[in-house]
Amino acid sequence: MLKQFDALILGSGTAGQSLALRLAERKQRVALVTKRSLADSASAWAQGGIAAVLDSTDSIEAHIQDTFTAGAGLCDPVATRFVVEHGKAAIDWLIARGVPFTREDASTVGYHLTREGGHSHRRIIHAADATGAAVQATLTDQVLAHPNITIFENHIAVDLVLGDKVGHPGKGCLGAYVLDLNSGRVVTFSAPSTVLATGGAGKVYLYTTNPDVATGDGIAMAWRAGCRVANMEFIQFHPTCLYHPQAKSFLISEAVRGEGGVLRLPDGTRFMPEHDERAELAPRDVVARAIDFEMKKRGLDCVYLDISHKPADWLRGHFPNIHARCLELGIDITREPIPVVPAAHYTCGGIVTDLSARTDVPNLYAVGESACTGLHGANRLASNSLLECLVFGEAAAQDILAKPRTPHPALPAWDESRVTDADEEVVISHNWAELRRAMWDYVGIVRTNKRLRRARHRIRLLEREIHEFYSNFRVSNDLIELRNLVVTADLIVRCALRRKESRGLHHSRDYPDLLPKARDTILRP
Incomplete structure (x- = not known):
């Protein structure tokens, strides 16, 4: 068609x-x-x-x-x-x-x-x-x-x-x-x-x-x-994603910190001023790394974003959706802090x-x-x-x-003559889970060469499996997305391995310093 x-x-x-x-x-x-x-x-x-x-x-x-x-x-x-x-x-x-x-x-x-x-x-x-x-x-x-x-x-x-x-x-x-x-x-x-x-x-x-x-x-x-x-x-991890088993990917807006929200440890201690003079108003990468540091240092599952010092009516007026969603989960932001963790947010x-x-x-x-x-x-x-x-x-x-209008050239139809229906869909779900876990563990907020090489090795194995599956079976939504995800994951890792410094969202323990000149990482097919 x-x-x-x-x-x-x-x-x-x-x-x-x-x-x-x-x-x-x-x-x-x-x-x-x-x-x-x-x-x-x-x-x-x-x-x-x-x-x-x-x-x-x-x-x-x-x-x-x-x-x-x-x-x-x-x-x-x-x-x-x-x-x-x-x-x-x-x-x-x-x-x-x-x-x-x-x-x-x-x-x-x-x-x-x-x-x-x-x-x-x-x-x-x-x-x-x-x-x-x-x-x-x-x-x-x-x-x-x-x-x-x-x-x-x-x-x-x-x-x-x-x-x-x-x-x-x-x-x-x-x-x-x-x-x-x-x-x-x-x-x-x-x-x-x-x-x-x-x-x-x-x-x-x-x-x-x-x-x-x-x-x-x-x-x-x-x-x-x-x-x-x-x-x-440069994958931006948003510092404040709601931490709750029933809250799938719910973001707590940057504006909460912009309007006076304060990040605290479980005991109520404020920690951002120790990491950056701009405290909660520092850029996202700084705040995300600070939260990551505090969580790993203290073995925490999350930290807390507190804006309960603002008037209740003001909060309900300015953040009605955040207030309502948190309330559904038993969190009253007018009285208590919001449990938050960093999460991948922007490419x-x-x-x-x-x-x-x-x-x-x-x-x-x-x-x-x-x-x-x-x-x-x-x-x-x-x-x-x-x-x-x-x-x-x-x-x-x-x-x-x-642009001047041009006639449509004749295009061939999609060729399915050499493929069959997939026999084991479990391959797709398994590879999907393995890829996302490897990226989280090895290509996250803080990186090392060792972690990146581990990720690259696993991605290459997955690429071969996915390519074989794609070549032999009819396409499906999950297969198309998985094929694209593994390509994207490979591009992220390849770029990360090329950057021999820590800049912005890319923080490397092996290269903690900033190079004197900023250069783009450009990959060519």
Whole structure:
């Protein structure tokens, strides 16, 4: 089965949906492909907000400098300025769309701005403590209503269609093969422009704040297609994931610390001032390492985030979702501290792109967490992620719209003639569990050469098993995700082994010092 569109977008988070709307409004026929429903994305889970210069006491230069500081010298100056300077326009676009950002109070037209770790000013515009969900809900309603957007839920991309491999040399990316999870059939999507908006790779780790769909699909597909991948060693571990056996991947927003939350040991002792003069407002990597240090030193299962000194009504107003979720689990944040642990949260590296979101493969774009734009450097500044999605979604739209329309070339159908149904699905679940455990144990917050080599050895064994399975059996959702996860895990380890220093999110016991010059880790297929 062949489906033809002007643009194919893989992924339905803020980057994918905002891009789809921008293209559709200019008469582009857009296919929006998502593994589950439109609501399943990391964007929808974002609590804190969106960073942008919106207050007269703030400045573009201050936001840039804060981003540079968090990025530990590795942020690209041109890309960083590009994103920050387009920040207000991105927020204005969302406001015009009807996103219900929190007001300063009921009697004012101004918006409440909060402050998060690493920021020198209050510049985080938010919708209570569920900004991502508010943005996603607003965009989703408009995507669903737009006649030029066709949505394909329960569809997962298997691989990109490359001109060099299907009889059209030099044509770059021509679309993708996509598995329809409802029918079990692989559909061929043809499009002059294909966009990877597939998110990050948090599920490569045993503990993560990411949704189940974050399996590094776009990064793995782009790598197989011949794109450069950069800085994959910089995996951001969010310091404060709720620690509770019934709380799967529930994030306690950065804004809780920004509004005065204090990290404590079980006996109530505050410990962050001993690790950094910025205490709880230090960047995420500093806070995550401090928590990791205290937990390992004292044999703790968790530490505690305490904001109970704030008025109860204020807490319920500013953090209604966190308050409600914790209360469901028997934790009253107005009276007691919240048990927290670090968890894999954000992939700072990814597919190398330019300022128009173009990759190394013609007609292939990457936006959002799957891309490495140069903005985040060695550590993403809080709330710069949704901003990046919006700014580069607009940049990709402008580039796609500027291209002359071309006819669709003939593409071959997916070939299943030499495969059979899988005989032992347990192989997939076993390899999935082994991979995630190895990454957590050996490629976590603090690393050593010995741990990284152990991880590499296990990944290579798993790669061979998974490749054999993929070559002989029909594809399934779990097999596609596992195949992509093992590629992504290998890229993370390869980048980590190349970095002979400790910088940002990459902390090595073998190389504790900072090299005098910051360099990107760039891998070429």
